[in-house]
Amino acid sequence: MMDHSIKEIRETEQIARSQRLGFRHLLRVEESKAGSSAAIMVVRRMKAAAETGDALRLPGETLAFVGVKPGMVVAELFPAGGYYTRTISDVVGPKGKVYGIENAKWDKGEDAKMAAEPGHANVSIQLVKFGEFNLPQKVDLFWTTQNYHDLHVAEYGNLDIAAFNKHVYDALKPGGIYFILDHQANPGTNDAQIAKVHRIEKSQVIREVTAAGFKLVGEGNALHRPADDHTKMSSDPAIKGHTDQFMLKFQKV
Numbered sequence: 001m002m003d004h005s006i007k008e009i010r011e012t013e014q015i016a017r018s019q020r021l022g023f024r025h026l027l028r029v030e031e032s033k034a035g036s037s038a039a040i041m042v043v044r045r046m047k048a049a050a051e052t053g054d055a056l057r058l059p060g061e062t063l064a065f066v067g068v069k070p071g072m073v074v075a076e077l078f079p080a081g082g083y084y085t086r087t088i089s090d091v092v093g094p095k096g097k098v099y100g101i102e103n104a105k106w107d108k109g110e111d112a113k114m115a116a117e118p119g120h121a122n123v124s125i126q127l128v129k130f131g132e133f134n135l136p137q138k139v140d141l142f143w144t145t146q147n148y149h150d151l152h153v154a155e156y157g158n159l160d161i162a163a164f165n166k167h168v169y170d171a172l173k174p175g176g177i178y179f180i181l182d183h184q185a186n187p188g189t190n191d192a193q194i195a196k197v198h199r200i201e202k203s204q205v206i207r208e209v210t211a212a213g214f215k216l217v218g219e220g221n222a223l224h225r226p227a228d229d230h231t232k233m234s235s236d237p238a239i240k241g242h243t244d245q246f247m248l249k250f251q252k253v
């Protein structure tokens with residue numbers, strides 16, 4: 001069964017999109033009627049995101065697609081400031097856990113502060129060498145958003161992608177989920193081009209992850225944006241926030 005708080009958020013997003021209502025107005029209404037404390041936290045986070053112009057990520061749709069639930073143990077690769085870390089932390093709640101894995105070279109000292117924030121004691125951050133991680137327990141979910149393509153960027157660490165995905169497989173409980181959301185690239189985009197556009201082709205991700213033993217169990221289209229021709233770098237101001245993104249859910253079988 002879907003967590004109630006995620007259901008509320010997802011409905012908010014759907015209304016906002018279908019009726020083209022003012023997003024901030026809608027969130028004010030939603031905050032006043034949100035039933036659970038987790039829902040209130042998630043609505044507040046969305047409101048903050050709306051104010052910084054980042055409401056286009058559809059966290060409710062994304063969390064619902066993945067099936068994040070209270071009590072889950074989650075690893076997040078590259079929190080980068082914690083946009084999703086905080087939201088996942090709110091949804092998994094005090095009985096759950098979020099292990100943030102951050103590249104020590106990218107860290108700006110912000111991620112580690114998250115655990116001290118009210119309600120986020122279930123977050124712990126490890127600063128490690130790019131592509132490495134060491135989790136103290138097996139996880140229900142291994143989550144990475146807008147970063148899988150970086151594993152192909154040679155200057156970050158010349159990673160063995162097959163070994164990395166096998167490491168993820170071993171880190172999950174049986175039946176555990178590996179969730180990958182990333183910016184779509186055009187067919188034939190090679191590693192050198194990935195490093196330039198910061199995108200990766202969905203079919204390449206599927207090939208690599210299933211080769212590690214995972215089964216593809218879901219594809220999410222909420223962030224599919226046909227207007228994006230995939231040629232601009234994902235952070236180019238002309239397309240940032242409006243890139244065509246795919247969501248893939250793999251299961252350890």
Ligand SMILES: C[S@@+](CC[C@H](N)C(=O)[O-])C[C@H]1O[C@@H](n2cnc3c(N)ncnc32)[C@H](O)[C@@H]1O
Pocket residue numbers: 077078079080081083084102103106107108144145146147150198
């Ligand atoms: C937009 S961030 C996404 C971060 C986070 N996973 C999220 O969903 O919000 C991804 C891009 O930022 C860059 N980047 C810079 N600093 C980073 C950090 N500390 N962690 C992750 N990505 C970082 C990477 O090269 C990557 O292509």
